[in-house]
Amino acid sequence: MSMAIFQHVVTAPFARAVRFRTLTVACSTVTLPSLKKKAEASSKVDLQSQVLLGMSEQELQQLAVDFGQERYRGKQLHHLLYKRKVKEIQDFSQVPLAFRNELQEAGWRVGRSPVYKNVTASDGTIKLLIKLEDNRLVETVGIPVEDDKGSVRLTACVSSQVGCPLRCSFCATGKGGFARNLKRHEIVEQVLAIEDVFKHRVTNVVFMGMGEPMLNLKEVLEAHRCLNKDIQIGQRMITISTVGVPNTIKKLASHKLQSTLAISLHAPNQKLRESIVPSAKSYPLEAIMKDCRDYFLETSRRVSFEYTLLAGVNDTIEHALELAELLHEWGRSYHVNLIPFNPVEGSDYQRPYKKSTLAFAAALESRKITVSVRQTRGLDASAACGQLRNQFQKSPLLTGAEDQQSNSEIAVSC
Ligand code: SF4
Numbered sequence: 001m002s003m004a005i006f007q008h009v010v011t012a013p014f015a016r017a018v019r020f021r022t023l024t025v026a027c028s029t030v031t032l033p034s035l036k037k038k039a040e041a042s043s044k045v046d047l048q049s050q051v052l053l054g055m056s057e058q059e060l061q062q063l064a065v066d067f068g069q070e071r072y073r074g075k076q077l078h079h080l081l082y083k084r085k086v087k088e089i090q091d092f093s094q095v096p097l098a099f100r101n102e103l104q105e106a107g108w109r110v111g112r113s114p115v116y117k118n119v120t121a122s123d124g125t126i127k128l129l130i131k132l133e134d135n136r137l138v139e140t141v142g143i144p145v146e147d148d149k150g151s152v153r154l155t156a157c158v159s160s161q162v163g164c165p166l167r168c169s170f171c172a173t174g175k176g177g178f179a180r181n182l183k184r185h186e187i188v189e190q191v192l193a194i195e196d197v198f199k200h201r202v203t204n205v206v207f208m209g210m211g212e213p214m215l216n217l218k219e220v221l222e223a224h225r226c227l228n229k230d231i232q233i234g235q236r237m238i239t240i241s242t243v244g245v246p247n248t249i250k251k252l253a254s255h256k257l258q259s260t261l262a263i264s265l266h267a268p269n270q271k272l273r274e275s276i277v278p279s280a281k282s283y284p285l286e287a288i289m290k291d292c293r294d295y296f297l298e299t300s301r302r303v304s305f306e307y308t309l310l311a312g313v314n315d316t317i318e319h320a321l322e323l324a325e326l327l328h329e330w331g332r333s334y335h336v337n338l339i340p341f342n343p344v345e346g347s348d349y350q351r352p353y354k355k356s357t358l359a360f361a362a363a364l365e366s367r368k369i370t371v372s373v374r375q376t377r378g379l380d381a382s383a384a385c386g387q388l389r390n391q392f393q394k395s396p397l398l399t400g401a402e403d404q405q406s407n408s409e410i411a412v413s414c
Pocket of ligand 1: 163164165166167168171172173174175209210211212243
């Protein structure tokens, strides 16, 4: 799921320039289950094997034992990876050189990737492009917020896929095509890269960067475990955002995480929603709302709804009242995050006037729905999710014939 430096949205005019061309699937025929299979198939290239980052303490202890070491060496690896945040095996100075060499000779690596591009906005938001092992680029964003007492909350907005197959109409990531799912370490390393660049601990993580987390739920859950248990970010400080993929909210609920589920709704009725989020055809609004109610019953965690306000499309008082009615029909304790659309060149959508945003919020509040209006961060730093990556991914970063092949096999393009 994406967002514009916190706006889970965007638009940009580059999609066609991106290199995904060979296999074209008409938007109208793309179903969520077929996209899920494609996303899973794309992960078959095993980029995760022999990567230390993302492994639990227990797994690292077992690894040490497998190499003929004492178990406590695994504990040391854990400390070096997650407390000292060391990036290269050869820099694990507490670990005997012979063990380090053996790990490397067996093909093990830490799993940290270089930052390819770093853009800072005037409000302090920093967007990073991380260059993955297969030369693909993924975006991650760090958003610092200082409270009245001067303490800083640093939120990392992480990506779960390279690109996204869902093609929401306002989103630059969707327009830029889809390459593959991220592995758990590729999600975790985004948080560590944000910490590096800010020299500050990440306090909150939102899965609202490139991609739809529910199409990559296994790796997202593993990354969530690592962020919580190994990097020590509280579950309540983590938000997983989705436009909705059938059967996955139930699956997520079964893990009983104490994290927030955020549904990217963007419309109060099915017809309008389908025009904004094409994948909504496979998952009717009523079914999503029922799954959200069940999620709350199962986890006692409030579900929040993201609503991108698009001027003249979904931002009238009538839409707000319809939304309030929908939420009341399906439960209590719902919260709505309003996100005024973040305009970018080439977009058909317009940012709403401030007065219509405030009127929309007031209409929801008059129906006793709690609302927040998200401040758009990083407007001057290619803020929209996918925008920065699309600027650079169209340059020929991939060089190997194999990569070209895998790209063309999985790309979905309209
Ligand atoms: S196209 Fe994908 S990344 Fe963009 S808003 Fe939709 S689900 Fe999120």
